[in-house]
Amino acid sequence: MEKALAPRLIVSFFIIQCLVLSSVLVEGQGTWQMLQRNAGVSAMHTAVTRFDTAIMLDRTNIGPSQIRLPGKRCRKQPLERFSKIDCYAHSVMFNPANGAVRPLYVQTDTWCSSGQFMSNGVMVQTGGDFEGNKKIRTLAPCSARGTCDWVETAQELTRGRWYASNHILPGGNRQIVVGGRNEPSYEFVPKRRAGEGAFNLPLLRGSADNLYPFVFLLPNGDFFVFANRDSVILNIGSGRVVKKLPRIPGNPRNYPSAGSAAMLPIKAPHNSVEILVCGGAGYGASRNADKGKPGSFSCGRINPTAANANWAMENMPIRRVMGDMVNLPTGEILIINGAQYGYQGWGKASSPVLQPVTYDGDAKAGKRFQTQRASGVGRVYHSTANLLSDGRVLVAGSNTHQFYTYRGTLPTELRVEAFAPAYLSANLNDCRPRIMEVPAAIGYRQKFNVAFLARSRVGYVEVNILSAPFTTHSYSQGQRAIKLAATVPGKSRGFWVTRVTGPPSSSVAPQQYYMLFCLQNGVPSRANWVRVG
CATH class of the missing domain: 2.130.10.80 (Galactose oxidase/kelch, beta-propeller)
Structure with a gap:
């Protein structure tokens, strides 16, 4: 009985840890x-x-x-x-x-x-x-x-x-x-x-x-x-x-x-x-x-x-x-x-x-x-x-x-x-998603999948794209972040998959290379570079 419950207890611990640590901001972090x-x-x-x-x-x-x-x-x-x-x-x-x-x-x-x-x-x-x-x-x-x-x-x-x-x-x-x-x-x-x-x-x-x-x-x-x-x-x-x-x-x-x-x-x-x-x-x-x-x-x-x-x-x-x-x-x-x-x-x-x-x-x-x-x-x-x-x-x-x-x-x-x-933080490694599949190029209003792995699947999922600006004199020229519409993820071929909609226009996301991040409960993956437009 104890052996059967142990994996569930471990998973529950990771889920609680992700929920607590990723939702509470503490002064002096980083x-x-x-x-x-x-x-x-x-x-x-x-x-x-x-x-x-x-x-x-x-x-x-x-x-x-x-x-x-x-x-x-x-x-x-x-x-x-x-x-x-x-x-x-x-x-x-x-x-x-x-x-x-x-x-x-x-x-x-x-x-x-x-x-x-x-x-x-x-x-x-x-x-x-x-x-x-x-x-x-x-x-x-x-x-x-x-x-x-x-x-x-x-x-x-x-x-x-x-x-x-x-x-x-x-x-x-x-x-x-x-x-x-x-x-x-x-x-x-x-x-x-x-x-x-x-x-x-x-x-x-x-x-x-x-x-x-x-x-x-x-x-x-x-x-x-x-x-x-x-x-x-x-x-x-x-x-x-x-x-x-x-x-x-x-x-x-x-x-x-x-x-x-x-x-x-x-x-x-x-x-x-x-x-x-x-x-x-x-x-x-x-x-x-x-x-x-x-x-x-x-x-x-x-x-x-x-x-x-x-x-x-x-x-x-x-x-x-x-x-x-x-x-x-x-x-x-x-x-x-x-x-x-x-x-x-x-x-x-x-x-x-x-x-x-x-x-x-x-x-x-x-x-x-x-x-x-x-x-x-x-x-x-x-x-x-x-x-x-x-x-x-x-x-x-x-x-x-x-x-x-x-x-x-x-x-x-x-x-x-x-x-x-x-x-x-190393304490959030179990929450951090790892992108496994994403298109190299994304069209406007295009539907596409982002597949990711995470040791613990918990909380909301976001897919955000961020530009790479030219930074000088306290101002980052061309800097922008866009939150894309994403569905609640489901399981497919061993991955979690969320269905995402590309940005609506080139005025929202000019044709450029962007860093695409997948986030789980506020914890981001490493980004994939994607070309938008």
């Missing part, structure tokens, strides 16, 4: 892992590829990095203002699996530039400083063993773009490039027609704190554009601003005031979405060069397409300037990196915020934030955070100096870490 102590460059810009490698970029006019170009190759750039002959790399391909670093060659200055993956997985990277101001660069990603590298195209931007933001368009073969220093306009790469130029955007005129504007594609195909404290809905077909939204209360939010923004997950029926904007420098900090001014606690949340759209305000548990906001597979948003005082710039901030915070948009007001375990590495100006397909968050960069400086309280940071949220 773990940190050092992946590489010297990546060679400080990652001002980072993007994770569908091969699970990470492209990292810094400026070129920074002098020697800590990694040389291979084969005694040197960059000869007569327009370079620091090293006209430079034998050091300023971009690398990083492998999070083993910490391996491969130098990449970039010809013109990528300082404070922008980028986005196209539908075929190619990174298109635009603008920068000085000789790189109008340049367009591409990189077709490859596996960790590959030799892919940057290519500078013959085509250039219409206007110089420094501190601009990019976003892919529905269709997946074109992106919009918005703003930049002294450029209150937007343009398209590639152009929609021969001879097309740039288009004025009054939102970006005549005010500070409007660089790296927050740009999000809405489910109806229009764009939400936010700069300083104001935002509009832009229809790119007509070129018209179709709606001006209320001003967010409090402080400025864009560079150099350094707030951050993310879209909450787009949920079925996928016809509306909310934007979250958090933190930033205290009012007047950058204008008055007040690097000791406390940063902001405040977050605002808005549904831009609602009839009476307005900002709902709440406070984070920690004030934060230069935080990065990362969509997690659970639907939460991770707020990580940054400082408590000052604003963006060389030596303009202090008191690094070592503790990440998660934001659960589905929780009640007052219960949405949870403080996570602290890192031992302070990351402020020019730091990045990107989701990996295994559910961890890749954290890199931080350089608050004009050149690489390895002394002082905030030295140039070459170390790369991974933050593992609580859902990767």
Whole structure:
């Protein structure tokens, strides 16, 4: 009798463990892992590829990095203002699996530039400083063993773009490039027609704190554009601003005031979405060069397409300037990196915020934030955070100096870490699903199966897809998370199988590669890369 009951008791124990551990958030969760102590460059810009490698970029006019170009190759750039002959790399391909670093060659200055993956997985990277101001660069990603590298195209931007933001368009073969220093306009790469130029955007005129504007594609195909404290809905077909939204209360939010923004997950029926904007420098900090001014606690949340759209305000548990906001597979948003005082710039901030915070948009007001375990590495100006397909968050960069400086309280940071949220706890291994079958490509409104294994089958099942953004200066360009409609799973051929419906349109999920996660009771699988559209 005891032998017959034992397996059932064991299964019951695992089920109870999954239900309890995955439904209770505890302050100070998550773990940190050092992946590489010297990546060679400080990652001002980072993007994770569908091969699970990470492209990292810094400026070129920074002098020697800590990694040389291979084969005694040197960059000869007569327009370079620091090293006209430079034998050091300023971009690398990083492998999070083993910490391996491969130098990449970039010809013109990528300082404070922008980028986005196209539908075929190619990174298109635009603008920068000085000789790189109008340049367009591409990189077709490859596996960790590959030799892919940057290519500078013959085509250039219409206007110089420094501190601009990019976003892919529905269709997946074109992106919009918005703003930049002294450029209150937007343009398209590639152009929609021969001879097309740039288009004025009054939102970006005549005010500070409007660089790296927050740009999000809405489910109806229009764009939400936010700069300083104001935002509009832009229809790119007509070129018209179709709606001006209320001003967010409090402080400025864009560079150099350094707030951050993310879209909450787009949920079925996928016809509306909310934007979250958090933190930033205290009012007047950058204008008055007040690097000791406390940063902001405040977050605002808005549904831009609602009839009476307005900002709902709440406070984070920690004030934060230069935080990065990362969509997690659970639907939460991770707020990580940054400082408590000052604003963006060389030596303009202090008191690094070592503790990440998660934001659960589905929780009640007052219960949405949870403080996570602290890192031992302070990351402020020019730091990045990107989701990996295994559910961890890749954290890199931080350089608050004009050149690489390895002394002082905030030295140039070459170390790369991974933050593992609580859902990767070893105690939840029995709950974690393992994807066994999923299509490599998903069509719009297509029905498809996701088959998974789990030691304990318990709770609800979700299937969520997340994009791979280009992250720089506290903003992840092109970042989005979509919760797909999924049925209660049944058993088939030894697997659990849920029937899933693809996203409804390219405005909800532009044609791109996405990380597809299967979640059981809030515990995500490792993702499979799938192409949508």
